[in-house]
Amino acid sequence: MKKQLVLLILVLWQFSALAQSAGDKAVFTTYYHDNGKVSSEGYLLDGKPNGFWKTYYPNGNLKSAGNRKNFELDSLWQFFDDSGKLSLEINYRAGRKQGYRVSHLSNETIREYFDNDIKQQLTTHYDTSGSLLLSVPFVNGLEEGLARRYATDGRVIELMTYKKGFLTEREKINHYDADSLKHGLWKSFYDDGVLQSEVLYKHGLKHGFAKEYDRNGNLKNIEKYVDGVRQEGAEELSRLELRRDYYPDGKIKVEATYRNGVAEGVRREFGEDGSIEKAYILKNGKLFAEGIMSENGQKQDAWIEYYPDGKVKARGNYLNDKKTGNWEFYYPGGQIEQQGAYDKNGQLTGKWIWFYSSGQRQREESYRNGLADGLSTEFEANGKIITQGEYLEGMEEGYWLYDYGDYREEGDYQRGLRTGLWKDFYPNGKLAFEGKFIEDNPNGEHRWYWPNGLKKEEGQYIMGRKNGEWKKFREDGSLFLLINYTNGIERKYDGIPIPENEQVNPD
Incomplete structure (x- = not known):
C-alpha cells in the first residue's frame, strides 16, 4: 500500500505539472461530499476535466485516480474499493483501452490485454497465491485458438x-484416478506452449503410445508401452531365427522363433496329425499369451494373457483373431479389473463393468457395435456416484451428472453437445452457476454465484457471444x-460509451 501511495504521489505531481503548462485556463478544482470530505479533485480546462483527477469515497478513501489528455482518458487509471484496496487497473490512450486491464477480485486476478479498445492476446486468471488458473487467447475481441485450464x-x-x-473442442488431460495414480492422456508443454510430450496411462502405468516432440512440433520419438513395460519398436521388422522340432516321421512337432537365442514371437505345437494343438506368444523369453492359433496365424477359441511376472492379465475367446464372447481382465494382484463381452466383429457389446483393486465398482457402461450406448455410471471407491448419464451411439444424450467432491455439475446433452439449462454447485450444495446452452454454445442469461449465495456475475449470451449489460x-x-457488449465486443464500461470510430466485424 505504501508503494502504491508513493507511485500515486509521483504520478499526481507529474500530471499536475502538465496540467499547469496546458494554459492559464486550467484550474485546479475540488468537489466535496455532504459530510465535508473531498469527493473529487483535479484540473478543469474550459469547464471540463482534463489532466490528473482523483475521486474519493465518503469515508475519505481513494476511489479512483487517473489522467485525461485532451479530455480523453489516458495512461493508467486505478480503482479502489471503499476499504482502500486496489480493485482495478486500466491503461488508456486517447479514450480507448490500450494495454493491460487487471481486475483484482477477492479470489482471483484477471489480466486482459486491449489494443485500440479491442481485447487481444492472452487473457489470464490467477488465484490469490499467483498461480495460473486459466489462459484464453483472444483475436479481435473473440476467443480464438487453444485455451488452457x-x-x-x-x-x-x-x-x-x-x-x-x-x-x-474440449479435451480433459493430466488427471488422476481415485487412487491418485495417473490415468488417461497426459500431455506436457514447452514454455512457449508447444506440445512437448503425450503419454497414455492406465492407473499409474504407461499403456499405449508415448510421443515426444521438438520445439517446432515435429515428432522426434515414439515408444509403445503395455502395462508399464516398454515394447521394443518394430519387432515385426527384426530378423528372427526360426527353429523346428520334428516327430520321428518328419512331421513338425514344434515351431518357434528366437531373437539372439531368446524366444520371441509365436511358438506353435502340433499334433502327430499335423493339427495345431497349442500356440504361445512370447516376448523377451517370457510368456505373453497362450491359446489356439490357426495355420494362417489367427487366434481362435480360448486364450489367456499374462503380465511379465506370469500372473494372469486377461482371459477370453477369439474368433478369427477378434475377441468374442465374455472377457475378464485382472489387476497384477489377481483382482478383476473389468469384465464384459465382445460381439462377433470384435466390438464391445452389452454391459461392461470396471472395478477398483479393492473390488468395489468403478464404472458401468453399456455398449452396442463398439460404441457406448445406454446408461453410464462412475463411482468413487466408497460407492458414491461421481458421473452418470446416457450415451447414444457413443455420444452423451439427455441428463448428465458430474460430482467430483469439490464441484457438482448437471445438465443435458444432445448428440454430445451441451443443451438447455446447466447448473454447477459448491460442495456446500449452494448454486455456483446456471446458464443455458445451444449446441455447446452459451445462450441466454448466465449467472455465477459466490459460495455465500450472492451473485458473482451475470449477463446475456447470444450463441456464444456476450451481449448487453454484464454485471460483476x-x-x-x-x-x-x-x-x-455487442456481439461479443465491449461497447461501454461503467456506463461510459466507447467511441466507435472503427467497427470490428467479428466474422
Whole structure:
C-alpha cells in the first residue's frame, strides 16, 4: 500500500505539472461530499476535466485516480474499493483501452490485454497465491485458438479450442484416478506452449503410445508401452531365427522363433496329425499369451494373457483373431479389473463393468457395435456416484451428472453437445452457476454465484457471444463492474460509451 501511495504521489505531481503548462485556463478544482470530505479533485480546462483527477469515497478513501489528455482518458487509471484496496487497473490512450486491464477480485486476478479498445492476446486468471488458473487467447475481441485450464499444482487439466468466439473442442488431460495414480492422456508443454510430450496411462502405468516432440512440433520419438513395460519398436521388422522340432516321421512337432537365442514371437505345437494343438506368444523369453492359433496365424477359441511376472492379465475367446464372447481382465494382484463381452466383429457389446483393486465398482457402461450406448455410471471407491448419464451411439444424450467432491455439475446433452439449462454447485450444495446452452454454445442469461449465495456475475449470451449489460459483484453483493457488449465486443464500461470510430466485424 505504501508503494502504491508513493507511485500515486509521483504520478499526481507529474500530471499536475502538465496540467499547469496546458494554459492559464486550467484550474485546479475540488468537489466535496455532504459530510465535508473531498469527493473529487483535479484540473478543469474550459469547464471540463482534463489532466490528473482523483475521486474519493465518503469515508475519505481513494476511489479512483487517473489522467485525461485532451479530455480523453489516458495512461493508467486505478480503482479502489471503499476499504482502500486496489480493485482495478486500466491503461488508456486517447479514450480507448490500450494495454493491460487487471481486475483484482477477492479470489482471483484477471489480466486482459486491449489494443485500440479491442481485447487481444492472452487473457489470464490467477488465484490469490499467483498461480495460473486459466489462459484464453483472444483475436479481435473473440476467443480464438487453444485455451488452457490449470490445476493448483500448475499442470494443465483441460484444453479448449475456440474459433471466432465459439467453443469447438474440449479435451480433459493430466488427471488422476481415485487412487491418485495417473490415468488417461497426459500431455506436457514447452514454455512457449508447444506440445512437448503425450503419454497414455492406465492407473499409474504407461499403456499405449508415448510421443515426444521438438520445439517446432515435429515428432522426434515414439515408444509403445503395455502395462508399464516398454515394447521394443518394430519387432515385426527384426530378423528372427526360426527353429523346428520334428516327430520321428518328419512331421513338425514344434515351431518357434528366437531373437539372439531368446524366444520371441509365436511358438506353435502340433499334433502327430499335423493339427495345431497349442500356440504361445512370447516376448523377451517370457510368456505373453497362450491359446489356439490357426495355420494362417489367427487366434481362435480360448486364450489367456499374462503380465511379465506370469500372473494372469486377461482371459477370453477369439474368433478369427477378434475377441468374442465374455472377457475378464485382472489387476497384477489377481483382482478383476473389468469384465464384459465382445460381439462377433470384435466390438464391445452389452454391459461392461470396471472395478477398483479393492473390488468395489468403478464404472458401468453399456455398449452396442463398439460404441457406448445406454446408461453410464462412475463411482468413487466408497460407492458414491461421481458421473452418470446416457450415451447414444457413443455420444452423451439427455441428463448428465458430474460430482467430483469439490464441484457438482448437471445438465443435458444432445448428440454430445451441451443443451438447455446447466447448473454447477459448491460442495456446500449452494448454486455456483446456471446458464443455458445451444449446441455447446452459451445462450441466454448466465449467472455465477459466490459460495455465500450472492451473485458473482451475470449477463446475456447470444450463441456464444456476450451481449448487453454484464454485471460483476463483490462477495458482499455490492456491484463491482458494469460492461456492455455487442456481439461479443465491449461497447461501454461503467456506463461510459466507447467511441466507435472503427467497427470490428467479428466474422
